[in-house]
């Protein structure tokens with residue numbers, strides 16, 4: 001039961017919900033690999049985790065770069081003996097209406113969110129197959145259902161849902177589950193800085209009336225990562241205060 005002594009690699013975990021998920025997993029006895037593209041943030045997060053007495057290593061790597069990802073997974077396996085839990089959390093959004101988007105906006109959004117999840121899953125799954133055990137959790141978004149101004153992001157996150165379902169089919173008999181968490185509006189520094197008018201418009205569409213927290217996401221990831229969640233695969237777990245019940 002639980003995730004004690006499991007090795008968990010969380011991409012983009014030097015900040016935000018990835019960092020909180022890593023912290024919760026560490027508190028529950030997992031060995032943690034913190035990955036991010038920003039070296040100073042990785043150093044800072046690793047320092048915090050070590051000070052708290054957690055078993056942790058830091059890996060600076062760009063999830064879009066196959067060579068760096070293969071190296072990162074290898075050093076995680078060398079240090080901790082394998083990778084049991086992979087959380088594909090690294091992501092970003094380039095927002096804009098179709099007429100304003102650039103090819104660069106499209107490429108970076110698809111690369112970091114979708115190609116990154118593909119490359120990390122591919123590199124990690126070999127170790128999971130060896131152990132006949134694995135949990136892959138993709139952090140998509142409620143936005144995969146579609147949202148004005150979100151063409152690249154929605155497409156990337158929809159691609160992550162397709163990837164989740166396909167890998168669920170391919171890896172089911174290897175003891176590996178693959179699921180998605182689809183967050184809705186989560187309180188982050190970006191939210192705090194957003195204009196009041198925009199915040200009010202977004203909140204008016206929240207059935208729950210409020211925002212989620214990074215802990216709401218960490219809870220959902222922890223549930224899917226648990227040894228006992230072995231009969232759940234290929235699913236999308238919305239953590240969005242009911243916002244997925246509305247279109248658009």
Ligand SMILES: NC(=O)c1ccc[n+]([C@@H]2O[C@H](COP(=O)([O-])OP(=O)(O)OC[C@H]3O[C@@H](n4cnc5c(N)ncnc54)[C@H](O)[C@@H]3O)[C@@H](O)[C@H]2O)c1
Nearest residue numbers: 012015016017036037062063089090091141183184185186
């Ligand atoms: N915040 C929200 O409201 C929300 C809602 C829905 C979905 N999400 C998704 O949740 C995930 C985490 O979001 P967050 O709000 O915590 O964001 P965040 O910006 O705080 O964290 C994302 C991290 O990913 C890292 N990163 C970016 N590109 C990378 C790359 N190429 N390689 C490795 N790391 C990279 C960033 O440096 C950053 O530390 C993302 O996938 C995001 O799309 C967020």
